[in-house]
Amino acid sequence: MNNQLEKMKTKKGFIAALDQSGGSTPKALLHYGVAENTYTNEEEMFDLVHQMRTRIITSPAFDSEYILGAILFEQTMDSKIEGMYTADYLAEKKGIVPFLKIDKGLAELTNGVQLMKPITDLDEILRRAKERHIFGTKMRSVIKEANPESIKAVVxxxxxxxxxxxxxxxxxxxxxxxxxxxxxxEQSEAILKRELLKHLHNLKEDENVMLKLSIPTVANTYKELTTHSRVVRVVALSGGYSREEANQKLKENDNIIASFSRALSEELNVNQSEEEFNNTLKEAVTSIYEASTAKTGR
Incomplete structure (x- = not known):
């Protein structure tokens, strides 16, 4: 754990987000060239998406020289790659730090934001995550309007x-x-930064977090967060930008690394040969790594 913490704090690279869940899985499969009429139920769908993730993770392009961590979906955590649980395969075979998406999705839009739905089995998920050698977790809320009270509620x-x-x-x-x-x-990001700093200042010395934020409208808006003693790392989501656009915007921000999902896998296809697939993934990995390390680092 301490080695993984040190790696997340100091090493160059980025985090691969491989955590598409129930709602976004059909879309992820479709991007990958797997149509909805090729599976008949959720179990078959998750088998197919695990095959896709296995192909990504086992590719030589999925390399710890470039990739620090990978975020998994709950069923991926419970699935195996080459006979090993996914987190163990990542840590032991690849030297990549495993994370787990734990949220249950978003609540309805209210006053400009979507809070997380209640995580009713949180203790059980965390117990299982520890058992499966997961390092950290990820949970997502969404802010659509610069409503100070609502943004405070999200944070x-x-x-x-x-x-x-x-x-x-x-x-x-x-x-x-x-x-x-x-x-x-831009206004939402200014409010969000204030609220994040309030909570960060109240954390104890042994309480550490990571932050995953949209790439800000004004470059280096979050620079103060990247140097806060309680922040292990600030990572950026691609948020719907193409990889080229996300990379370009990320380069303008000191000390923030990528945690891209669609922008990582957008050109991968089920019908590609192994050579085509590996070369396509290598190109994506290299470009995201370059964007993540373009600035000064920590």
């Missing part, structure tokens, strides 16, 4: 759950995503 909820995760011996990735299409995105 309060994130840190309330985050403290339970810390108490269980894991490192939470706090993810209050600001919608990239929001008309007042």
């Amino acid at each position: 309060d909820q994130q840190f309330e759950v985050g403290k339970q995760i810390i108490a269980a011996g894991l490192v939470p990735i706090i993810e209050p995503e600001v919608d990239i299409n929001s008309p007042d995105k």
Whole structure:
């Protein structure tokens, strides 16, 4: 755990987000060239997406020289790659730190934000995550309007759950995503930064978090967060930008690394030969790594 913490704090690279869940899985499969009429139920769908993730993770392009960590979906955590549980395969075979998406999706849009749905089995998920050698967790909320009270509620909820995760011996990735299409995105980001700093200042010396944020409208808006003593790392989501656009915007921000999902896998296809697949993934990995390390680092 301490080795993994040190790696997450100091090593160059980025985090691969492989955590598409129930709602986003059909879309992820479709991007990969697997149509909805090729599976008949959820179990078959998750088998297919695990095959896709296995192909990505076992590829020589999925390399710890470039990739620090990978975020998994719950069923991926319970699935195996080459006879090993996925997190063990990542840590032992690849030298990559495993994370787990733990949220249950988003609540309805209310006053400009979507809070997380209640995580009713949080203690059990965290117990199983520890058992499966998971390092940290990820949970997502969404901000669509610059409503100060609503943004405060998002951050309060994130840190309330985050403290339970810390108490269980894991490192939470706090993810209050600001919608990239929001008309007042810049104002939302200013409010969000204030709220995040309030909570960070109240953390004890042994309480550490990571932050996963939308790439800000004004470059280096979050620079103060990247140097905070309680923040292991600030990572950026691609948020719907193409890889080229996300990489370009990320390069403008010091000390923030990528945690891309669609932008990582957008050109991969089930029908590619192994050579084509590996070369395509290598190109994506290399470009995201370069964007993540373009600035000064920590």
